[in-house]
Every structure is written in structure tokens, then in C-alpha cells.
Amino acid sequence: MRALDRDLIRCRRCPRLVAWREEVARTKRAAFADETYWGRPVPGFGPPDAALLIVGLAPAAHGGNRTGRMFTGDRSGDVLYQALYDIGLASQPTATAVDDGLALHGVRVTAPVHCAPPANKPTPRERDDCRPWLVQELRLLAPTLRAAVVLGAFGWQAALPAFAAAGWEVPRPRPAFGHGARTTLRGGAGALDLFGCFHVSQRNTFTGRLTPAMLREILREAATAAGLRPVAPQTQEQTQELAQELTRQTAQKGRKE
Numbered sequence: 001m002r003a004l005d006r007d008l009i010r011c012r013r014c015p016r017l018v019a020w021r022e023e024v025a026r027t028k029r030a031a032f033a034d035e036t037y038w039g040r041p042v043p044g045f046g047p048p049d050a051a052l053l054i055v056g057l058a059p060a061a062h063g064g065n066r067t068g069r070m071f072t073g074d075r076s077g078d079v080l081y082q083a084l085y086d087i088g089l090a091s092q093p094t095a096t097a098v099d100d101g102l103a104l105h106g107v108r109v110t111a112p113v114h115c116a117p118p119a120n121k122p123t124p125r126e127r128d129d130c131r132p133w134l135v136q137e138l139r140l141l142a143p144t145l146r147a148a149v150v151l152g153a154f155g156w157q158a159a160l161p162a163f164a165a166a167g168w169e170v171p172r173p174r175p176a177f178g179h180g181a182r183t184t185l186r187g188g189a190g191a192l193d194l195f196g197c198f199h200v201s202q203r204n205t206f207t208g209r210l211t212p213a214m215l216r217e218i219l220r221e222a223a224t225a226a227g228l229r230p231v232a233p234q235t236q237e238q239t240q241e242l243a244q245e246l247t248r249q250t251a252q253k254g255r256k257e
């Protein structure tokens with residue numbers, strides 16, 4: 001996975017996205033004027049032997065494109081990582097920078113388009129041109145991957161062909177996207193349960209179209225399908241204890257490897 005990430009961050013296949021990600025990195029948002037933006041493709045984040053994959057859309061111009069990590073430094077990430085923390089799959093509820101100490105337990109987060117697009121809207125051509133990166137990531141994850149949550153219709157349309165190219169059988173006609181949609185893809189190294197969920201965009205979370213409870217419910221269902229052991233939302237103290245324990249276990253596992 002590291003070799004894949006090393007190659008990915010050098011990719012310049014999409015001229016429009018390369019120009020945009022670099023221009024944003026040069027001009028910056030006033031609030032981040034003293035920071036050095038990443039300004040390159042953003043790799044997936046999480047263990048390379050994850051059982052659950054979360055597939056978003058693309059990095060945000062001043063989020064992932066600034067910090068260099070998926071869903072890090074923006075409001076969408078605040079919502080996503082809080083939900084993962086609430087069910088015991090993230091070590092902390094916040095994601096602010098690559099060195100903030102956040103660790104995910106059995107979960108990896110990625111996107112079908114790895115560069116920030118203008119107005120958060122990649123073109124179909126850019127989506128298709130970026131697909132080989134997701135296909136390679138899926139192939140590397142295949143031995144352990146048992147469930148995936150796709151955030152939003154764009155990600156759903158982009159992810160299905162990638163799962164097919166990586167060895168899973170996608171039913172025909174293709175399953176439609178919807179919040180709570182669930183389908184099983186056979187083949188690959190094992191069956192995979194695929195879940196649809198509204199995107200954690202500000203538009204969805206500010207309007208209440210996607211509430212924290214709705215997001216937790218889908219993530220918990222998907223984590224259970226993946227063989228992970230999500231927890232019910234607990235008191236803040238209990239959640240912190242659980243996160244510390246999971247972090248200890250992850251560190252021990254890393255030492256053994």
C-alpha cells in the first residue's frame with residue numbers, strides 16, 4: 001500500500017485538477033495563510049488490512065488538499081470521524097492534521113477521485129481517469145475487506161465499476177444508490193457487503209438530511225458486517241476509555257508486525 005501511495009501522490013493525469021489543487025495551495029484561504037498546503041493527490045487513510053472501507057467523493061480544497069489526509073481539516077471530516085469515534089473505530093473524534101495522532105481501527109477511508117476538484121465536482125472523465133488508483137487499492141485490501149460504505153451517489157457510481165475491476169461481481173442491473181441501500185458483492189477474496197449513505201457534506205449535515213445518528217447507524221451496521229465490533233454510543237468517558245484501549249491494541253499489533 002505504501003508503494004501505491006508513493007506513486008499516487010506523484011500523479012498528474014488530470015490537467016484541470018492538477019491546476020486547481022496547485023492554485024488553491026498557492027492562494028490559500030485567509031484562515032490558513034501561514035500553512036503549507038499539501039496541494040497533491042490525497043492517498044487513502046487507515047490500515048492496509050482494513051475490513052471496512054469508507055468511500056467518499058474527493059478531497060476538499062482546504063481540507064484534504066491542505067492537510068494531505070482524507071477528510072482531515074474540514075467540517076465533513078469532523079462529522080465522519082466523530083461518528084467513527086462514537087462507535088469505537090477511531091482513536092479520537094477530531095482530525096486536524098496528519099500528525100494529530102488519529103488512528104482508525106479496522107477502517108480505511110478513501111475516495112474515487114484523489115485530487116480536490118473545483119466546486120467539489122469532478123467531471124465523469126476525471127472520475128474514470130482516477131479509477132485505476134481505487135482499483136489498485138481495492139485489490140490490496142481484498143484479502144481482508146468485507147464491507148464498504150459509499151458516501152453519496154457520485155461515489156456509488158464511481159465505486160461500483162472499481163469493485164468490478166478489482167474482482168467482485170456487481171449485480172446487473174447495477175444496484176441503485178440510496179441512504180441505507182445494501183447489496184452483497186460476491187467474488188473477490190470473499191463476499192463484500194456494500195452500503196449506501198448520504199455524503200457527510202455540510203449541505204447534508206447542516207440541513208439535517210444526514211444526522212449523526214443516521215451516520216452512526218449505517219457505520220455500525222457496516223462494521224458489524226465487516227466482522228468488527230462497533231459499540232453503541234456511550235458516555236464520553238466510556239468512549240475515551242475504549243479509544244485508549246483500541247489505540248493500545250493497535251500499537252501492540254504494530255510492534256508485533
Ligand code: SF4
Pocket residue numbers: 008011012013014017018041113114115126129130131133
Ligand atoms: S484525480 Fe486521480 S488521476 Fe487525476 S491527477 Fe488526481 S490522482 Fe491523478
